[in-house]
Amino acid sequence: MPSRTQRIIDWFDLRLGIRTAVLPILTHPVPRGLGWYYVFGSATLTMFMMQIVTGICLAVVYVPAASDAYTSLEYLNNEQPLGWLLRAVHYWSATGMVVLISLHATRVFLMGAFKYPRELTWILGVFLLLLTLGLAFTGQVLRWDQDAYWGVGVGAAMVGRVPFIGPALVHVLLGGPNIGGETLSRFFGLHVFVLPGLTILLLVPHLYLVVRQGISSRPAPGKPVDPKTYEAEYEKEIAAGEPFYPYDFAKDAIFSAICVLVIFALAISFGPKGPSEPPDPTLIEAEPRPDWYFLPLFALLALSPPEMETAIILTLPVVAVAILLLLPFFAGKGERHPRRRPVAVLVVLLLFLTLGVLGWLGNVAPWSPEMFAWSGTPIPVHIVERLTPEQLQGAAVFQNKTCRNCHSLDGQGGKRGPDLTLVATRLSHSELIRQVIQGGGNMPAYGKQLSPAEVEALVSFLGTLRREGEPLPRSPAADETKN
Ligand code: HEC
Incomplete structure (x- = not known):
């Protein structure tokens, strides 16, 4: 019974x-003697599961609205019991996931495990890597602090350079022409639904293929992959293999457990990341920094010469992803052991060296002023040549406060605010003063940053921005009575 x-x-x-x-x-059964090299994939999966669990808990408290996001994070940090731990574990396991997926991909590459018949597994893996980076980027935006604000700004500036459809893409990404409340909703939707959904969608066939194709055996020098004979050889290795459970399963489990412990140790010792200062577009000197895994990319952006920027930004990521995706098709056969593939080893060393140097530069380079290639563009000569001394002083303020990060003159400059070439035909003197001092409509208020004399000079400069021969802007007294 x-x-x-x-x-x-x-x-x-x-x-x-x-x-x-x-x-x-x-x-x-899996091939014998896999050793400890094969544990990174399952540990990445463990991190992803931690992300989902902590992420769902965070989503219950987090408010994805521009006005409240920052406060809700402070609430989690300081008032919600263990809220800080939840945020810390979410942040550190995200870091862990980026590290482990990179190790996993590097291991697969160095051991030639992407070769025949595992090409599809590799290609799905490349997309999973991109999705992980996408999750990391959208996640740091949800912090909605100074770093997040500039992170989106830089990201949007990159996307905006795509030929023809760039501005439209930026509009879709930001939910409008400016970084604002809609932007946060977009990134929340991406971070919480779209990207995790896609990750799971691709993870299932990735794991299915791992099981179906079997785990690749340890590479041996002088044992190249040949599609004609591979199946028969692998068959033999499997016949002499050992069951996955308990031996190799135990290695995966032990390594994952160590990773989880390390994440908790980091989370408890260093706590959650941010939020740093609340977003304030006027703090050009704030030296915001993205999370470390994006430092190399941001350094590249900051340090490349302005005339090369667009080419670098647009071609480099596309070429890198294309190489990764096509790799199994031009290197899908032949030797697997790193000792017989010196070029592959050299590429990995150079890649990590480059990323390391760029990351280090990214950490020390004061890039925010260089962020938009146009912030230093001088005011066109035909505008300044007929100015009075006070108006010239105003032009200097306009230049120094980098108003052109958001506004263009003669079509050159940022697109976050309206083009100011003819602003004086639209706005009166006092409307200009109000806009500068109080900002509003996604423009920062400059009242506290400028002395009254600077405001006066700036506005008298703005007052000259109209077509020649057009009537002068109404006198301040006239519109004072109107208001
Ligand atoms: C962070 C981006 C940003 C910066 C920096 C910025 N502005 Fe603006 N500005 C805007 C936006 C967005 C608007 C549109 C506001 C609205 O729609 O109500 C605007 C509107 C204006 C207007 C009114 C234009 C019109 O046609 O209605 C003036 C004038 C202006 N800004 C001047 C300045 C000056 C001067 C500076 C530098 C001291 C500056 N702005 C810096 C974003 C910015």
Whole structure:
């Protein structure tokens, strides 16, 4: 007579078929001597699961609205019991996921495990890597602090350079022409629904292929992959192999457990990241920094010569992703062992060296002023040549406060605010003063940053921005009475 628990288990198994469907996967034979190199993939999965669990908990408290996001994070940090730990674990396991997926991809590349017949597994893996970076980027935006604000700004500036459809793409990404409340909603939707959904969607076939193609054996020098003979050889290795459970499963489990412990140790010792200062577009000197994994990219952006920027930004990522995706097609056969693939080893070393140097530069380079190639563009000569001394002084203020990060003159400059070439035909003197002092409509208020004399000079400069021969802007007194 089977025990009651046994009968309950049997009842479920008759319906679910776990014993016939899942157990064989756990005990399927794998090649012998895999060692500890094969643990990074499953540890990445463990990190992803931690992301989902902590992420869902955070989403319950987080408010994805520009006005409240920052406060809700402060609330999590300071008032919600263990809220700080939740944020810290979410942040550090994100870091862990980026590190582990990079190690996993590097291991697969160095051991030639992407070669025949595992090309599709690799290609899905490349997309999973991109999705992980996408999750990391959208996640740091949700912090909605100074760094997040400029992070989106730089990201949008990059996207805006795509030929023809750039501005439209920026509009879709930001939910409008400016970084504002809609932007945060977009990134929240991406971070919480779209990207995790896609990740799971690609993860399932990735894991299915891992099981279906079997785990690649340890590469040996002088044992090249040849599609004609590969299956038969692998068959032999498997026949002499060992069951995945318990030996290799145990390695995966132990390594994952260590990773989880390390994440908790980091989370408890260093706490959550940010939020730093609340977003304030006028703090050009704030030296914002993205999360470390984006430092190399941002350094590249900051340091490349302005005339090359667009080419670098647009071609480099596309070429890099294309190489990764096509790799199994031009290197899908032949030697797997790193000792017989010196070029592959050299590429990995150079890649990590470059990323390291760029990351270091990214950490020390004062890039925010260089962020938009146009912030230093001088005011066109035909505008300044007929100015009075006070108006000239105003032009200097206009230049120094980098108003052109957001506004263009003669079509050159930022597109976040309206083009100011003819602003004086639209706005009166006092409207100009109000706009500069109080800002509004996504423009920062400059009242506290400018002395009254600077405001006066700036506005008298703005007052000259109209077509020649057009009537002078109304006198201040006239519109004072109108208001
Ligand atoms: C962060 C981006 C940003 C910066 C920096 C910025 N502005 Fe603006 N500005 C805007 C936006 C956005 C608007 C549109 C506001 C609206 O729609 O109500 C605007 C509107 C204006 C207007 C009114 C234009 C019109 O046609 O209605 C003036 C004038 C102006 N800004 C001047 C300045 C000056 C001068 C500076 C530098 C001291 C400056 N802005 C810096 C974003 C910016």
